[in-house]
Amino acid sequence: MQIHRINAWSDNYIFLLHTGTVAAVVDPTEAQPVLDQLENLGAELIAIFNTHHHGDHVGGNRQLLDRFPQATVYASEADQGRIPGQQVFLKGGDTVEFCDRTAQIFFVPGHTKGHIAYYFPPATPAEPGELFCGDTLFAGGCGRLFEGTPAQMVESLSQLRQLPDNTRIWCAHEYTLSNLKFAVTVDRQNPDLQRRYTQVQAARQRQEATVPSLLGTEKQTNPFLRWDQPALQAITNIQDPARVFGRIRGMKDMF
Numbered sequence: 001m002q003i004h005r006i007n008a009w010s011d012n013y014i015f016l017l018h019t020g021t022v023a024a025v026v027d028p029t030e031a032q033p034v035l036d037q038l039e040n041l042g043a044e045l046i047a048i049f050n051t052h053h054h055g056d057h058v059g060g061n062r063q064l065l066d067r068f069p070q071a072t073v074y075a076s077e078a079d080q081g082r083i084p085g086q087q088v089f090l091k092g093g094d095t096v097e098f099c100d101r102t103a104q105i106f107f108v109p110g111h112t113k114g115h116i117a118y119y120f121p122p123a124t125p126a127e128p129g130e131l132f133c134g135d136t137l138f139a140g141g142c143g144r145l146f147e148g149t150p151a152q153m154v155e156s157l158s159q160l161r162q163l164p165d166n167t168r169i170w171c172a173h174e175y176t177l178s179n180l181k182f183a184v185t186v187d188r189q190n191p192d193l194q195r196r197y198t199q200v201q202a203a204r205q206r207q208e209a210t211v212p213s214l215l216g217t218e219k220q221t222n223p224f225l226r227w228d229q230p231a232l233q234a235i236t237n238i239q240d241p242a243r244v245f246g247r248i249r250g251m252k253d254m255f
Contacts, residue, residue: 051134110153165216
């Protein structure tokens with residue numbers, strides 16, 4: 001399975017999964033760049049995998065279905081009525097198939113009440129897993145809590161944090177540099193974070209994408225996966241995980 005990262009709008013990423021003559025798309029912000037890539041590949045779209053209902057993740061659904069009416073639209077059962085063209089209603093623990101690969105579904109509310117993520121385990125021991133997590137987990141950050149609570153988001157991120165370190169994080173926005181600018185203000189003594197911040201600054205100066213990242217890197221440097229670390233508890237003067245997370249998320253919202 002090949003994964004093509006497609007730029008959309010100012011900072012969105014769309015992901016096209018491609019095998020042979022068929023393809024699936026994750027969170028099509030808009031249709032035209034997806035249609036262009038499908039034409040370049042000579043591939044037919046058979047599936048649309050949506051993580052949540054926001055317009056910058058489902059905006060291309062209708063036009064893609066007009067061109068490929070046989071494509072199946074997958075999304076959360078909790079988003080019923082909010083996903084254009086939805087035909088399959090998923091919950092945590094379900095699986096979906098794309099050619100010879102099977103993705104596990106994680107229910108990860110917080111950013112929205114119905115958010116899900118798609119995880120393809122490694123095809124072989126030497127390969128990484130692939131996590132399509134929408135706006136729940138970002139490189140260096142996490143999504144704002146528009147419809148959920150800190151406790152929900154901690155539970156959601158805890159599920160993702162348990163995946164293998166060698167999991168590629170295909171998050172939906174190029175927010176890494178701004179996320180790390182904040183991260184270094186709350187996890188000041190973290191040398192791994194300092195190194196990553198320097199590397200990402202250089203990469204963005206070269207206009208290189210920072211997505212995907214690796215989950216192992218996120219565990220070391222992303223404050224929103226480190227609510228149980230003493231350094232983060234100290235800066236918030238709190239130990240309860242949900243309250244530590246909520247305080248840091250509030251600080252990020254004001255940053």
